[in-house]
Amino acid sequence: MTSAPAPRELLLDLYNAAIGAVHPRNLVQDYLPQPPANGRTLVIGAGKGAAAMAQAVEQHWQGPLSGLVVTRYGHGADTKLIEVVEASHPVPDDAGQKAAARMLEMVQGLSENDLVLCLISGGGSALLALPAEGISLAEKQALNKALLKSGATIGEMNCVRKHLSAIKGGRLALACGNARVVTLLISDVPGDDPRVIASGPTLPDATTSAEALAILCKYQIEIPKSVLVHLQSAASETPKPGDQRFEGHSHHVIATAQHALEAAAEKARNAGITPYILSDGIEGEARDIGLMHAAMARQVLAHGQPFQRPCVILSGGETTVTVRGNGRGGRNVEFLLSFALAMEGAPGVHAIACDTDGIDGSEDNAGAVYAPESLARAEAKGVSGKHLLANNDAYSFFSALDDLVVSGPTRTNVNDFRAILIL
CATH class of the missing domain: 3.40.50.10180 (Glycerate kinase, MOFRL-like N-terminal domain)
Structure with a gap:
């Protein structure tokens, strides 16, 4: 029996499956x-x-x-x-x-x-x-x-x-x-x-x-x-x-985004992880949506609600960023940094957030990946997630960790793709 892929590899597989379905x-x-x-x-x-x-x-x-x-x-x-x-x-x-x-x-x-x-x-x-x-x-x-x-x-x-x-x-x-x-x-x-x-x-x-x-x-x-x-x-x-x-x-x-999410869900099922599509049309401030996803992940960890582990929560849509700082960013990395700060390194939770066109905002990355040790790794490098989020500079946070996802242009576009893997 083939062993399940590592969390980071699985999340990237889900993203690639989503892209293939809408190409x-x-x-x-x-x-x-x-x-x-x-x-x-x-x-x-x-x-x-x-x-x-x-x-x-x-x-x-x-x-x-x-x-x-x-x-x-x-x-x-x-x-x-x-x-x-x-x-x-x-x-x-x-x-x-x-x-x-x-x-x-x-x-x-x-x-x-x-x-x-x-x-x-x-x-x-x-x-x-x-x-x-x-x-x-x-x-x-x-x-x-x-x-x-x-x-x-x-x-x-x-x-x-x-x-x-x-x-x-x-x-x-x-x-x-x-x-x-x-x-x-x-x-x-x-x-x-x-x-x-x-x-x-x-x-x-x-x-x-x-x-x-x-x-x-x-x-x-x-x-x-x-x-x-x-x-x-x-x-x-x-x-x-x-x-x-x-x-x-x-x-x-x-x-559509729904097509992409359904393809990712099928990929997750094939890997033995139960998928749940939260929504294909989430809008709002990226950092607020990050907090919402973190609250749901914490509920799963603490109470097995609304989903039992292991599972992956999928969502799409188009968040927005009200720019107040002067950093390098994009709505997907801003979402993910907000999510990371709210999770505080809770074990067993991994995540990816990428734009399906391969470009998050105006940078060279599609998005980024997160793991439970991300904040600790950043702290060890002297990188402050809170400071960078306040400056709309989530790109620099994930770049310092070598956790940016750089796919290049995908030549399609159904907007945001997010997957929260809870083991």
């Missing part, structure tokens, strides 16, 4: 539409998984094909017919703006005989950056940075982005004219609402400009005059559900 190469072919009988097929898209999605389309498509997708720097893939442009994330840059403008040009003049296959994944909001008329890229960059630091949820950020864009919030689909638009989406948002993923460039939008303005005010974000004027104008409003111009279009969410 485009394993999913796209099942959702491809029939090629048009007489017209063109144009592929467009944006997101951290867009290049890998395009590559999968090329491998399985029967017939002529052309197009353009934009992905994050370092997240490209080898394609022959569909051009891949790399741009900046999470703050947009000129490369993303130019790619978005080219996309709008490419879809002009299409007929009802043509097919537009749109490939959307998380990260598309920043990558497909084309500010509305009268708003500069610099202004949009500043707002993006402020929103990222504010603690705003992904839904709130994308509401603002839609109403400041010339391409998001359904506008890209409308630019396709009479062509049939089929959108394949990899979800990085809690709840998997396709209208929120990458700010829904091909789907109607139920949010309003007034809501976008209220969000900026809620987080006390300085609003440039051009943005205020735009949000108070009719031009900022997005096309709404029920708009007949979207008739004949379709969309399919092909990968």
